[in-house]
Amino acid sequence: MIKVEGLFKEFKLNRKQQQENGTSEAIYRAVDDVSFECKPGRIFSLLGPNGAGKTTTLRMISTMIQPTRGKIEICGIDVAKKPNEARKKIGFLTGSTGLYERLTPDEVLKYFADLNDVSKADFERRKEQYYTLLDMHHFKSKKIGQLSTGMKQKVSITRTMIHDPEVVVFDEPTSGLDVITAENIITLIRNCREQNKTVIFSSHILTEVDLLCDDLAIITKGKLLYNDTMNAFRNQMKAETLTGEFIRIVNEA
Amino acid sequence: MKKILIIAKKEFLDMLRDRRTMIRMILIPLLVFPLIMNIVTRIQSSQSQKLAExxxxxxxxxxxxxxxxxxxxxxxxxxxxxxxxxxxxxxxxxxxxxxxxxxxxxxxxxxxxxxxxxxxxxxxxxxxxxxxxxxxxxxxxxxxxxxxxxxxxxxxxxxxxIDPTQDVEINTSDPKEVIGKYAGGMLPYIFMAFLFMGCMLPAIDLFAGEKERGTIETLLTSPVNRTQILIGKMIVVTSMGLLSASVALVGLFISLNMLDMDSGLMQMINDILTPQLILTLYVLLIPLAFFFAGVMIPISVYSRSFKEAQSILTPLNILMVLPAMTGFFPGVELDYTTAFIPIVNVVLATKAIIAGNADMVLIAITFTSLILLAALSIFISWRQFGKESMVLR
CATH class of the missing domain: 3.40.1710.10 (abc type-2 transporter like domain)
Incomplete structure (x- = not known):
């Protein structure tokens, strides 16, 4: 369960950044009073154009950055008060997540399992489970730098799930990936729902959103424009297509 | 502590797998002295033979x-x-x-x-x-x-x-004192140069490199706080620096043994390079290594890429080399002023220890000032690494 209440994130801009952004304001509000809830066993999609505030919101949820104001709870844990407790509940994956190129998949997984206090037995069991599921046995001892993009993404998926997180955060997880690799991610997201995990993912690919999500929020310029179920979204559509409706909502804002 | 060790262990493994690290931090320090000394002495002896003949x-x-x-x-x-x-x-x-x-x-x-x-x-x-x-x-x-x-x-x-006097000259100085005065600046200089170089590559790789590769995000979402990440990485940066300096010392030993040196001089060098001296040197170098790391890490954290960090840190080498060379200047001694100047104090303290005329109060001041400086630079690193605008820049 993720609960976000009155979330704000402001960044200080230096003069150069002000010039680049064409503003004289010294503060840039990336997230502006955002509230929503993501429930277990459901996939929540955060949809918005580039620079809308999706990544900033997900980074706050995953404790990478702190909100300027507002509250985030992960499985009932206040992330501001107990960030490490909250982190144990979170798995985080993006399409551009890096891996340690000089280590092997085995070593990377062990590292993150140790950081997450995963017992040896659980680590071995989950590792085996994902190695079999994603057909990873043949490259588990190769250095990551020698692996293909698809293989690396399989390692990233296993790394995300090695501590069996209750909440999984995907920030544009298929961005820049080929169709086959992206399909692995889509399967992972579906599996998470089946395992009653809370899933939040950001995207600007509407077909992906249509395919996967149960609940939807649309964000632009840091503000939440829409927050309801996917079915409710479909029912209230004024445009003929999802893309058309998305553009209409964003343009009206 | 457990998390710090997990991070440090992984970073050690990662660094030691890097071919650049192995070449620049182990192979070069190990081979540079045997190669230079061998080549220089060969050229020198062949030149003097040529001149005589x-x-x-x-x-x-x-x-x-x-x-x-x-x-x-x-x-x-x-x-x-x-x-x-x-x-x-x-x-x-x-x-x-x-x-x-x-x-x-x-x-x-x-x-x-x-x-x-x-x-x-x-x-x-x-x-x-x-x-x-x-x-x-x-x-x-x-x-x-x-x-x-x-x-x-x-x-x-x-x-x-026409030569009415005959003087008998008796040298009362300990040979160690003479060596300490004229060559004592060499040892800390070597140590310091390799310590700096040894710290630089891991400092860049473990911070700017991690940002560039996109692995920092994953680490920041793991249940480990930034202070633990910083300390874990800092341990590796300083250890790699000390490792590089130690390897250079081994290289120096090898090259000295390779030279066809007068046995008396060789014995004197062996007398100077005692375990106590090496230990004292390490006691001074450990806080200095943390100071170096504390200077390099904020720059590396600020940098967006490995290249950017390297371009800022490489010129710093010159800033380090200049005070490290004070050991070669005659007349510059460890006193109540120089004992507070980082790098200079380590060089002069080592020189005094080698010469056997070290003032323990000044050595203690040197050590304390290094500890304070190391603590300050660690604090600056901690502040910088705590800023999300820097880490996720």
Missing amino acids: KVLTVGYVLHGQSRTGIDRMSTVPNYTFVEYQDSALLHAEVKSGKMDLGLAYNSTFDSDVLAGKNGSRVLYFRQADYEDFERFQTLLKREDSLMVDNRMKSIGQTYAF
Whole structure:
């Protein structure tokens, strides 16, 4: 369960950044009073154009950055008060997540399992489970730098799930990936729902959103424009297509 | 603590798998001294052998004076004497390199010597070949001392007549003190140069490199706080620096043993490089390593990429080298001012320890100031690493 209440994130801009952004304001509000809830066993999609505030919101949820104001709870844990407790509940994956190129998949997984206090037995069991599921046995001892993009993404998926997180955060997880690799991610997201995990993912690919999500929020310029179920979204559509409706909502804002 | 060790262990593994690290931090420090010393001593010995065996061609103008001296010098091996009639021509030929040296006697040389005056000669040489000139001067001095002896005999005296004193010089300084004064700056300089270089690569890789590869996000979402991440990585940065400096020291030992050195000097070096000295050096270098790491990490955290961090940190090398060279300057000692200047204090303290004249109060001040400086730089690193605008820049 993720609960976000009155979330704000402001960044200080230096003069150069002000010039680049064409503003004289010294503060840039990336997230502006955002509230929503993501429930277990459901996939929540955060949809918005580039620079809308999706990544900033997900980074706050995953404790990478702190909100300027507002509250985030992960499985009932206040992330501001107990960030490490909250982190144990979170798995985080993006399409551009890096891996340690000089280590092997085995070593990377062990590292993150140790950081997450995963017992040896659980680590071995989950590792085996994902190695079999994603057909990873043949490259588990190769250095990551020698692996293909698809293989690396399989390692990233296993790394995300090695501590069996209750909440999984995907920030544009298929961005820049080929169709086959992206399909692995889509399967992972579906599996998470089946395992009653809370899933939040950001995207600007509407077909992906249509395919996967149960609940939807649309964000632009840091503000939440829409927050309801996917079915409710479909029912209230004024445009003929999802893309058309998305553009209409964003343009009206 | 457990999380810090997990991070440090992984970073060690990661760094030691890097070929760049192995070459720059282990292979180069290990080989640089044996290679440099071997090459330098080989060149030196071959050059001095060549110089000693070189046949010097010396042109001379007698201007009607006796050739006894020339005939005597001609019997010395590796000399060829060629007679000239004209001083100007001899001058020109020495200048052009046709002759190695020139010697022109004054037309009154013999009579002046006989009269007990100075017989004058003109010596032509090239500054560029000063070794040839020095070699010839030795031969001339031998010739001149024969003339002095003859003069003394003619008046019934011995050489003591014009050299009335005889001094017995007794050197009271400990050989260690001499080595400490003239060569004591070398050891800390080596240590410091490799310590700096050894810290630099991991500092860049573990912070700017992690940002560039996109692995920092995953680490920041793991249940470990930033202080633990910073300390874990800092342990690796400082350890790699110390490892690099230690490997350089091993390289220095190997190269010293490879040299055909006088056994007394070798024994003295072994006496100086005692485990106590090495231990003291490490006690001073550990806080210095943290200071280096504390300077490099904020820069690396600020940088967006490995290249950006490298371009900022590489010029810092010069800033480190200059104070590290103070050990080579005579007269610069560890005192109540220099003991507070980082790098300078380590160099001078080590020099004093080697020389055996270290003031323990000053050593304690040095150590304390290094600890305070290390703590300050760690604090700055911690502040910088805590800023999300820097870490996720």
